Amino acid sequence: MTENATAQPAAGTQPLLSVRHVSKTYGAVRALDDASLELASGEILGLCGHNGAGKSTLVKILTGQVHPDGGEIAMRDAPVELRDPLDAQSKGLAIVDQELALAPDLSVEENLFLGNFDLSLLRRPGAVRRRARDLLSRIGLAVDPRSPLEKLSIGERQLIEIARLVGRDARVLILDEPTATLSENEIERVFAVVRELVREGRSTIFVSHRLDEVLDLCDRVTVLRDGRIVASRSTADIAHRQELIKMMIGRELPPPQRSEAAGVAVGAGAAIAGLRVPPAVADFSLNVEGGQIVGLTGQIGSGTSQVLRALAGLEPDARGGFTLDGGAVRLGAPAAALRAGVAFASNDRKGEGLFLEKTVEDNLVATRLDSLSRLGFIRGGALRETARRLVDFVKVDGDRIGDTVEHFSGGNQQKIFLGRCLDREDVKLLLLDEPTRGVDVAGRAEIHQLIRQAALAGVAVLFASTELDEILDLSDRVVTMFGGRIVASLAREETNAALISADMTMSHERKEVAL
Amino acid sequence: MPDILRFRGPALRPFLTLAVFAIAFALLPQYATGEVGTANIANVLTSFAGIGLVALALGLTMIIGEYDLSVSSTYLLGGMLAVKTGGDSPVLGAAIAVAAGLLVGFVQGVVIAKLRMSSIPVTLGGFIALLGLVYVLSNSKSVNYSDLKVTLGLNEPVLTVFTERSLIAIGIFLVLAGVFAFTWLGRDVRAIGSDRKAARTSGVRVDRIVIGTFMSSAAISCFSGALLAYSLAYATPNRTVAPLVFATTAALLGGVSLSGGRGNPLGIGCGVLCLAILNEALAVTGSAAYVTYLVTGGLLLIVTIVDAPHLLRWWRTTKAAENLRAGFSGRPPAEAATGGAR
Numbered sequence: 001m002t003e004n005a006t007a008q009p010a011a012g013t014q015p016l017l018s019v020r021h022v023s024k025t026y027g028a029v030r031a032l033d034d035a036s037l038e039l040a041s042g043e044i045l046g047l048c049g050h051n052g053a054g055k056s057t058l059v060k061i062l063t064g065q066v067h068p069d070g071g072e073i074a075m076r077d078a079p080v081e082l083r084d085p086l087d088a089q090s091k092g093l094a095i096v097d098q099e100l101a102l103a104p105d106l107s108v109e110e111n112l113f114l115g116n117f118d119l120s121l122l123r124r125p126g127a128v129r130r131r132a133r134d135l136l137s138r139i140g141l142a143v144d145p146r147s148p149l150e151k152l153s154i155g156e157r158q159l160i161e162i163a164r165l166v167g168r169d170a171r172v173l174i175l176d177e178p179t180a181t182l183s184e185n186e187i188e189r190v191f192a193v194v195r196e197l198v199r200e201g202r203s204t205i206f207v208s209h210r211l212d213e214v215l216d217l218c219d220r221v222t223v224l225r226d227g228r229i230v231a232s233r234s235t236a237d238i239a240h241r242q243e244l245i246k247m248m249i250g251r252e253l254p255p256p257q258r259s260e261a262a263g264v265a266v267g268a269g270a271a272i273a274g275l276r277v278p279p280a281v282a283d284f285s286l287n288v289e290g291g292q293i294v295g296l297t298g299q300i301g302s303g304t305s306q307v308l309r310a311l312a313g314l315e316p317d318a319r320g321g322f323t324l325d326g327g328a329v330r331l332g333a334p335a336a337a338l339r340a341g342v343a344f345a346s347n348d349r350k351g352e353g354l355f356l357e358k359t360v361e362d363n364l365v366a367t368r369l370d371s372l373s374r375l376g377f378i379r380g381g382a383l384r385e386t387a388r389r390l391v392d393f394v395k396v397d398g399d400r401i402g403d404t405v406e407h408f409s410g411g412n413q414q415k416i417f418l419g420r421c422l423d424r425e426d427v428k429l430l431l432l433d434e435p436t437r438g439v440d441v442a443g444r445a446e447i448h449q450l451i452r453q454a455a456l457a458g459v460a461v462l463f464a465s466t467e468l469d470e471i472l473d474l475s476d477r478v479v480t481m482f483g484g485r486i487v488a489s490l491a492r493e494e495t496n497a498a499l500i501s502a503d504m505t506m507s508h509e510r511k512e513v514a515l
Numbered sequence: 516m517p518d519i520l521r522f523r524g525p526a527l528r529p530f531l532t533l534a535v536f537a538i539a540f541a542l543l544p545q546y547a548t549g550e551v552g553t554a555n556i557a558n559v560l561t562s563f564a565g566i567g568l569v570a571l572a573l574g575l576t577m578i579i580g581e582y583d584l585s586v587s588s589t590y591l592l593g594g595m596l597a598v599k600t601g602g603d604s605p606v607l608g609a610a611i612a613v614a615a616g617l618l619v620g621f622v623q624g625v626v627i628a629k630l631r632m633s634s635i636p637v638t639l640g641g642f643i644a645l646l647g648l649v650y651v652l653s654n655s656k657s658v659n660y661s662d663l664k665v666t667l668g669l670n671e672p673v674l675t676v677f678t679e680r681s682l683i684a685i686g687i688f689l690v691l692a693g694v695f696a697f698t699w700l701g702r703d704v705r706a707i708g709s710d711r712k713a714a715r716t717s718g719v720r721v722d723r724i725v726i727g728t729f730m731s732s733a734a735i736s737c738f739s740g741a742l743l744a745y746s747l748a749y750a751t752p753n754r755t756v757a758p759l760v761f762a763t764t765a766a767l768l769g770g771v772s773l774s775g776g777r778g779n780p781l782g783i784g785c786g787v788l789c790l791a792i793l794n795e796a797l798a799v800t801g802s803a804a805y806v807t808y809l810v811t812g813g814l815l816l817i818v819t820i821v822d823a824p825h826l827l828r829w830w831r832t833t834k835a836a837e838n839l840r841a842g843f844s845g846r847p848p849a850e851a852a853t854g855g856a857r
């Protein structure tokens with residue numbers, strides 16, 4: 001049953017953007033089915049749904065990347081055709097994607113006006129500098145317009161992209177998973193800018209899996225499920241994220257189940273002593289027992305990612321002691337880490353993980369080719385059998401084992417990625433960096449279950465996450481980092497979200513507790 | 516000085532390298548046998564005129580993140596076409612060479628931009644096919660140019676150290692440097708090399724610029740070949756890959772990044788001058804040919820190592836390690852006072 005399924009703003013306000021009965025089909029898959037929504041001037045609309053619900057298709061249609069099979073899009077009641085992204089931008093619809101459309105080798109001001117056709121062919125540095133400063137001041141960013149973009153933080157770059165779109169007079173800003181790579185401070189900064197822009201009469205569509213952020217930022221939330229808009233409600237009427245989750249998956253999400261073996265020591269596990277990774281990690285010592293799941297958390301820049309990368313041998317400047325089941329492991333050598341039984345899943349599954357143009361089968365067996373070969377020749381039968389078993393293990397549609405991974409949703413891609421590290425007898429330490437980034441709540445529960453199964457099999461698990469819910473759901477022990485050091489290491493039962501938040505930011509209240 | 520000409524950071528490196536080379540060249544007589552005078556400067560500028568434009572042509576494609584292997588062939592093709600068609604009118608011969616370059620660049624550019632193909636196989640095919648064409652046109656022999664007035668005119672000294680040919684080459688460098696510095700086109704070219712997808716999403720007309728860059732590259736290369744053939748009074752099909760090696764070295768010395776997004780015509784000009792000075796210095800000191808190869812190779816290695824991103828990171832982390840020993844800079848005072856983890 002749908003709730004107010006034609007997603008409308010408050011009565012009496014003229015919609016800035018109207019989506020009317022829009023549909024899109026890919027082959028036999030109905031990606032978007034008769035979707036309608038409206039967005040008022042000065043409104044922030046949250047767009048939620050699990051992976052494959054149709055959010056990406058709707059966003060791509062609104063930004064001219066995909067053409068709908070049917071239906072209509074209108075700006076201020078005037079139907080518009082969005083031929084391509086530039087055409088959409090010229091009509092006031094612009095997107096800030098997770099992958100920013102900025103050129104790192106150019107300066108801030110060059111990026112601000114990249115692709116801007118309003119400028120004459122000849123550069124007028126004085127005028128451009130003034131316009132750049134004006135745009136930067138509108139978003140409250142105090143950087144020199146001549147600075148190279150690559151010197152700015154990810155959060156600042158995102159603000160540069162927003163400034164650029166404001167400079168092009170974007171009336172509707174679509175923010176697609178904008179906070180996935182931002183620190184708490186940067187998220188607050190981006191949200192403040194969005195609220196300011198909305199006060200100017202612009203509107204925002206905020207697409208995110210981070211439901212607390214949706215409820216915090218948005219005036220209204222529209223939920224997609226299986227290509228249909230199933231609900232649209234004012235966020236003021238939603239008391240808790242669980243309500244939103246229920247709308248998204250159509251049922252209550254079962255509470256996280258803790259593995260029976262979790263916390264039960266199986267092997268000696270990993271012992272890390274005095275790990276240093278300049279400049280990110282100053283001093284890190286920790287024991288992770290076999291069968292134990294340790295959650296590592298901290299703000300972006302706290303050093304959590306570098307700890308995992310160092311243990312995987314990917315930080316050449318790492319120093320310190322690292323033993324696995326009693327045997328010393330050389331740092332700075334990925335091959336040595338692999339031989340010792342370390343498996344690592346990066347937070348960048350597209351850049352450092354999956355072979356996107358290869359099939360599910362190719363990806364799942366990529367880390368097992370040695371064990372599936374004899375005298376250097378791959379045993380085809382054993383390979384297919386292993387791939388089939390792993391597909392079932394990670395709960396991906398077995399009929400699509402021959403499909404290339406690029407065509408899967410983010411959640412399924414992540415499961416395939418993790419499938420390479422899981423269910424392997426040679427793995428003693430599993431390192432996971434943001435294991436559910438960009439994954440919906442249902443997919444996240446499945447991935448958590450896979451991680452618990454690994455712990456159940458005696459593997460020591462050390463994972464990093466900036467999402468407190470995930471840390472609290474999954475960890476036996478929570479380790480919080482700040483400024484390259486451990487500031488708290490507590491059993492799950494001894495901590496809670498408020499305590500972790502305070503530790504992450506070293507806020508005054510927490511320091512009093514600590515003292 | 517206009518703000519956009521104030522080079523900073525890595526963009527400044529080619530100018531500093533050139534300054535070091537120029538000073539070392541001027542001081543050469545104090546440390547080695549041989550003299551340095553205006554004739555040597557004229558030789559440097561003649562070398563610049565001979566191969567500088569090929570480096571510029573190749574460098575432009577490197578800035579957009581591509582690599583035009585066919586510049587060696589278009590260089591030969593331009594010379595051959597100019598010699599064969601410019602007997603009555605050198606301007607017509609040069610124009611035909613440039614037109615042929617534009618056509619070659621257009622075909623290669625369209626294939627690369629529209630079919631999203633890597634430039635390596637496309638321009639490798641172009642290199643081989645055009646080399647074959649040059650052999651056909653020349654009947655596998657050097658072809659002489661009969662209008663000696665043109666040859667003498669191009670080599671006539673101007674202001675002691677310049678020639679008409681070197682001034683034309685310098686002029687082309689300056690025009691393109693102006694395009695990079697004073698128009699948005701230069702920024703768009705660098706943006707495409709820096710992140711093509713981002714440039715496309717931002718509204719940069721990527722395909723047009725890629726095609727235009729390959730057309731410019733091939734046209735400049737052909738024109739350079741025509742200039743050389745006129746000034747030598749003959750064209751040869753036998754220079755194969757030597758210009759490509761020189762051009763690549765000069766572009767890299769000039770601050771162009773193989774991964775794209777970095778570089779400008781003035782920097783490439785500095786790279787060409789550095790190599791020309793080096794060759795002249797080795798000639799003045801009577802060094803053997805193998806010394807030239809060893810020194811040039813060593814120099815390129817040093818420059819690329821100095822520009823390596825990991826070296827910079829290593830330097831920063833070393834500095835950070837010093838900070839660590841002195842007390843970790845990111846450590847909050849309160850936490851430092853209490854001693855860290857519980």
